[in-house]
Amino acid sequence: MHRTGALFGQFETLEQQKDTASLGMWIFLVTEVMFFGGIMLAYTINRHSYFHAFAMGSKTLSLKLGTTNTVVLLASSFTMAMGVWSAQVGKKKLLPMFLALTITLGFIFFGIKYVEYAQKFHHHLVPGRNFDITYCVNNPSRCEDMSAEEIDAERVELQEAQAADPDLNAHAQLYYSAYFGMTGLHALHMVIGAGLLFWLLRESLKGRFTPEWNTPVDLVGLYWHFVDIVWIYLYPLLYLIDRHN
Amino acid sequence: MSAESTKTTGPEPKFPEKHYLNASYGIRSWLLTTDHKRIALLYLASVTFFFFIGGFFAMMIRLHLLTPSGYLLSADTYNRMFTMHGVAMIFFFLIPSIPAVLGNFLIPLMVGAKDLAFPKINLLSWYIYIIGGCFTLYSMVSGGLDTGWTFYTPLSTVYSNSAVAPAVVGIFITGFSSILTGLNFLVTVHTMRAPGMTWFRLPLFVWAHYATSVVMILGTPVIAITLALAAMERLFGLGFFNPAMGGDPILFQHLFWFYSHPAVYIMILPAMGVISELIPTFARKKLFGYHFVAAASLAIAVIGFLVWTHHMFLTGQSTYAALAFSFLTFLVAIPSAVKVFNWTATLFGGSISFDTPMLYAFGFLGLFLIGGLTGLFLGCLGVDMHVHDTYFVVAHFHYIMVGGAVMGYLGGLHFWWPKITGRMYPEWLARIAALVLFVGFNLTFFPQFLLGYLGMPRRYHVYPPEFQVYNVMSTAGASILAVGYLLPMIYLTWAAFYGKVAGNNPWPATGLEWTTASPPPTENFEVTPVVTWEAYDFHSRPELGLDVPGTPSGVVAPAHGHD
């Protein structure tokens, strides 16, 4: 088959094969832009209609964890790019190392995300029957992971928000629908990316990628960078609403 | 005139010994094939299956509407019938049909390649289609779907008691089949053309599929996310579209129609591509205005993304928005009109024969004309305020999708059947079937324009008695239409095994696909072709054996692509 990077049957030259694969991946990424675009539109319209609820929702997110995740993903894009470079210049030992680093950073991202999601479940911030944006403020003993100062700060914000929007809870639920929808979709794409990276790691350990042929590394790199870019959009949209105080 | 008389004299064609159909045997060789031609046949079988399903529901609808007070089905059952008719026909028949069957089979042949750019992804796209189809079939048998194929919220997400979630998941999954097909086509046309096959020598069938593929990859992801959000709303109580939670049902409509309007261009552009092949072939003349027709395909694809709100003129949206979208809707009609004029102009000075594919082309011309022109009524704000959501709309889109797309599909199937199977279909029976289809179709759907203007709303399981006469006419027509569909299914299947051997180029036509054997070998061409001629150029192709001035006499159509 294609274990040594030889020509597939339908192509005439290796260059045609590489150009084709590349173009295919770019077009696929365009479809991903349209896919995320839909939910971003829903987010935008709802944020415009219910700004106070969205601001309140955003403030219940941990800026520390979100920023850390952003740095982690940016770093993983760097290690991924280094991996692609290693393949291109034939550094066959460095490539698996960079891939492994990228995977590790990806898992750190998952870990932090898990902590965040668990917190949301605990704090009654998952859309559904039990959703309650006031839960931690009204039940500080149930939200042990929040300090007294954090709860007080949130109480003040909550009162302001409720004054501005009597239906705050319903609209905050929309924020959280967007939060889980967008980060969930993003996480799903990262899981797929991690899977692809594992496969790449395995193949790279067999020495399969050479300067003449390293298309899979290239394409997975493109995909990983795209997923990173999506997060770069999600981070300010979800974590940074009205944070300038 | 039969196919024989359009062919020049020569030795009886021989069936090739080795070709893609007998290259390997056994069910695994079909289910695990990466040959675009076999995948096309897999799609042919599956879209035909869904056509039967959609057709069954259509039959139930028309039978039930014979009387005004609903004698056959309960309200809930009727509502499931029309919903599932729409879902099956649109997502599982119309959208895949021409691209996945004819496009898959022909595009590599037409550009001179051995296969599509990504053969394995091609097979994957068929499996994705099947899996999506299974989910949707499950929805149909486990309680049915009664939301309308448009899934408007909050009816679909909160109030419906039918199997919405599996259907929505099924359509979501099948969308990826569409995306992957479009991706494959785009890349193939960009990187896999044979030497000499420049962009402006490409057959217009390829241009049409290129434009369709652009729409597929830009539009389909949006319906995917829309249905995903709707499914999450139904299953997990998310509230983007639910007014009780501060959400907006109109947001759903915007997101839904942003795809579903371009989707109708996914359905019609390939059919237009077929017509652009049929008319030059059977008029033996270059297509009039090749560049303009190619540009028109792209214009339809682009402008088609800018008109979606014309489905929402009466939702209470801003008047300015309505004005803008009505204006754009009138704009999108223009490239279609340009195409119709160019097709008609091609006939002048031609040498026209009336083989079955050409009959379908003429039928398309007439029916698409009516369908397209009636779109003007709907795009016009002052008329839409009366006929929106009435049978006028139903008639309009059936004229385009059935009178247009299905005619194009059948015309293409007949035209390329000899290439696909190596055998000719029975010409006279095929012509009769085409005529039956044309008559049945008009009788079914023309009365619906009248019903619409009289005020009969759509999706009604009972109706005021004064609408009965037109409804009975429509049902009568539908029974004739059914015969018109059954006939080709029967004789095309028969012909695949017992039809007269066709030879490389029975018509003859000028495309690259006709220079190779019928059926083609797995690798399509023994030698990579080098193209030196323009599309539809009968005058510079002496090997076709036609009476072109300057051809030495005695040259006979070789009917083989590789001697």
Place this chain on the structure above:
Amino acid sequence: MQSPLPFFPEQASNFAGNVDALFLFILLTCLFFAVLVTVLAIYAAFKYRRTSPGEVGSTVHGNTMLEIGWTVIPLVIALGMFSWGAVIYVNYRTAPKDTLDIYVVGKQWMWKLQQPNGKREINELHVPVNRDIKLILGSEDVIHNFYVPAFRVKMDVVPGRYNTMWFRPTKIGKYHFFCSQYCGTNHAVMGGYVTVMDPAEYAAWLSDEAGNVDPVSAGEKLFTQLACVTCHIANGTGRAPSLNGVYGAKVLLADGTTVTADDAYIRESILLPKAKIVAGYQPVMPTFQGLVSEEQILNLTAYIKSLQSQPVPAKGAGIAPANAGKK
């Protein structure tokens, strides 16, 4: 209807004539081009039919002037159609100032209409002829659409917002109206008749009391229909507090605060029951968000208000005891 094969509904509003005229204009224009293309195609099919098996066509394959011509001319005509339609539509979307306003609520699967003086109708609309009528449309559940073919007007009825439409009936008579946006099982039977009357007769009809419904009795019916009565038992033995005497009184909540049971409190209790729990009771009341209309809430409130004078049970009352009231 007139003949068994009619083409047009009656023209009974100010819009009908205009819409029909526009329709005819588009029809004749389209007919012209359709016939033109058809005749040309058939003519060419005959004139250029193949005469010998090997015959080919000419090499003519383009004409830029023709392309420009048949792009520009249809464009101009299309813009004409657009403009005429736009004018009618803008007029339709801009209700005149002095209209007779009627409130219309669509729900699965009926229409409730309320005249300016409060008189209510179900699946019927009475209007005076030659008067500008504005309908304010609301939905209680899914999207519906109010459509009167004889008037050539329709408008979606969308939950979560109000839409308006207007028309001026020009002919006395009875005209069908339909629901014209699929809304579930009985979408097709969700209609009725618009009766256009002479203004004097309309005035007489309007002042006839028979159609009015007293909010308190409507509320009482709802209280039973919605099963409120199963928990809010009057003698205080139910899962929920008795509502006797509650309206206007102070209520003691689970968190120790008290609140006055006014209209807003009653509305909130119906829609967001978990917001304030009465002391000594479990938060088990289901929400009626999406299940009751504003109108029904008003009727329930009226009924609950009427319970002010009912005897308050010693145990199981919603009212706070006299010594409560610390924050």
